[in-house]
Amino acid sequence: MTTVKYTEEHEWIRIENGVGTVGITDYAQEQLGDVVFVEVPEVGRTIAKGEAVAVVESVKAASDIYTPVSGEVVAANSALADAPGDVNLEPTGKGWFFMVRLADPSELDGLMDQAKYDAFVKSLA
Incomplete structure (x- = not known):
């Protein structure tokens, strides 16, 4: 089963078999x-x-990307070095940043699901 959670810093994490893929949300990009x-x-x-x-840099600003969970980095999207625009084109697809093997799955409990994140983003407007 795949689970997706969100942070207040606009990172997403998609969990599959104890490994989380992390990127930034469409709102963030x-x-x-x-x-x-x-x-x-x-x-x-x-x-x-x-x-x-x-780190992600744009024409407007540079921003740190924070990990939503603790663990070990098991993959990094090195393709973004040559194609940073993938973050804009597919922030939840090929624009992912890294994969982490979760040290403590209970850390996911403090993150938002899609409905809570959508409400959070609306509250920023």
Whole structure:
């Protein structure tokens, strides 16, 4: 079963078999504008929930990407180095940033589901 959760910093995490794929939401990429550079974490790195682990730069600003869960980075989307615009084109598809093997699945409990995230985004308007 696949579960998708969201953070207040506009990251999403899609969980499959104890591994989470992390990226930024469509709302986040819209706020950033044209993405021109992405830095992803190294595979094998141990990360802690809330830690800044990646960077995204756009024509407007540079932003840190925070991990929604603790664990070990098991994959990084190195293709974004050559195609940072994928974050704009497919933020929840090929614009993903990294994959993390969850150290503590209960950390997902504090994240928002789709309905709560949608309501959160509406509250920002």
